[in-house]
Amino acid sequence: MKSLVYFLILLIYPRLLYGQKKFEVSFSFPDSAEIKKLSFFYYDCHLRELRPVSASYSNNQATISHSYNTVYAQIYVEYGSTDYKHGMTIFTTEKPAKVMFSGVINEADPFRNYTLVNAQDPKQEFLAEEEYIREAQNTYKQIYDSIAPKWKSEDSLDFHKVKDAKMAIDSKRLEYISSHPNSYSSFYLFEKYSIRVLPPDLLLQQFATTFPANFRNSEEGACIKKYILNRAVVEGQKKAISFTANDINANKVIFEEIYNKKNVLLVFWGTWCPPCIDEIPIIREIRQRYSKEQLEIISVAVESPLEKVQQIIKEQQIDWINIVNDKKINLLYQINAYPEVFLIENKGNIIYKYSDYPDPNLGNLKKILAAHATIH
Structure with a gap:
């Protein structure tokens, strides 16, 4: 029993198994550099994304520090204006690292002349x-x-x-x-x-x-x-993976309980994605064609402000389940492009995926739906 409890704790808190590591990197720039044009990030392997990290500044030196969960800390640095930024990647360990820039910082190639201490340059x-x-x-x-x-x-x-x-x-x-x-x-x-x-x-x-x-x-x-x-x-295997989340109205959604009872359309979109917005009327047409007993629709908005999602829900008359900014669902379903749509039948089998083959106006999806549900 104790071993089972220990195993479950490690599943929930992997840092207990691997230990917490922390990097510290100082960046030194010549006086000519506009140091506040710098942005710093580290990679989080659980979220599969770069995460911003704040720097402390002293004269022309910026220092960043944070825990990390990769073999080496993957540090990404950007320099430049909002319109265009240059970037560099370095790998560090728990040893305090330094990146020392020399010469004039060229806006066209700011990461040109530098020396590393306790850091690797993979360029x-x-x-x-x-x-x-x-x-x-x-x-x-x-x-x-x-x-x-x-x-x-x-x-x-x-x-x-x-x-x-x-x-x-x-x-x-x-x-x-x-x-x-x-x-x-x-x-x-x-x-x-x-x-x-x-x-x-x-x-x-x-x-x-x-x-x-x-x-x-x-x-x-x-x-x-x-x-x-x-x-x-x-x-x-073309199988759905269950998840538990709260929808935009704070209602609990247990995905497995839904797809075990009926077909489910799982839609990934974002307020920043014009093709996603263009697709909403087609999804709404599908919603109107099939009863909720036959088909459930769940839309998952990604990296989208809640207020903007609420506005689009109202404007587009979206009357199905909406989940906002739950990163784990995107990771479970390996979403790399938007919009993405899955059709999952009531045995948990994935029978349609939009990105498998181009489907203008979701014509193929409509045919598959017609074959798997009785139109009311």
């Missing part, structure tokens, strides 16, 4: 990886440019040509990663790019055989493996 490895995949990227561009201007939704062969060419880029990148298994830059590239596209079974095999144990068995390694396993469920 050359990133450039080597870009060179390694360049031919595959050029091939993809040629195929895309030849097909895209005249493509029609019924041209499935052309669609798969483009998709295969895109997959070839990721396969080539995986070759590069496999040939540099002990480099943390390879682990970084695997997490950032490869795990979103390539088949989950292949990724799990590569993860287990490519990287050293200290990478695989880390908290970051656990995040990567969990992400791939979720993809295997959603994309491989």
Whole structure:
């Protein structure tokens, strides 16, 4: 019983298992630099996103500090105006690190001359990886440019040509990663790019055989493996993953309880996404066509101000379940582009995914719905 309790605690509080780590990085700039043009971020592997971190300033030095859950702290720095910003990535550990810039800060290339202490600069490895995949990227561009201007939704062969060419880029990148298994830059590239596209079974095999144990068995390694396993469920087994959330009216939503009773349309969108807004009248038409006993609709708004969501709900007469800014749902369903729509039938099987194949005006979705529900 004690061991079970301990296991459950570790599931809920992974830091108890892996320990809490903290980075500290100081950035020193020449007097000519406008230091307040700097923005700082660190990567959180559980959220799979860069998180802003505030700096303390003293003369022309900025210092940042925060806990981190990756093997090395992934620090991203931006410099520039609102319209255009330049960025650099460094990797650090718990040892206090320094980035010391010298010479005149050039707005066109601000991260040009610097010295690192207790930090790694992955720039050359990133450039080597870009060179390694360049031919595959050029091939993809040629195929895309030849097909895209005249493509029609019924041209499935052309669609798969483009998709295969895109997959070839990721396969080539995986070759590069496999040939540099002990480099943390390879682990970084695997997490950032490869795990979103390539088949989950292949990724799990590569993860287990490519990287050293200290990478695989880390908290970051656990995040990567969990992400791939979720993809295997959603994309491989075509099964829904349950979640519990509160809707915009503070009502509890237990997803499994809903899709066990009826078909569910799960829609991911954002107030900042024009195609998402354009799609709402089509979703509303579907809502009007099917009763709530036949079909439930759940919309998940992403990175959207609550007030703006409420305004659009009112203007567009959205009368279905709405969830706002619950990041975990996006992570469970591997959402990389918007809008995204899933149709889940009442056995929990995913029978439609918008991004699997272009579906203008959701015509294919309407046909599938007609075959799985009785129109009232």
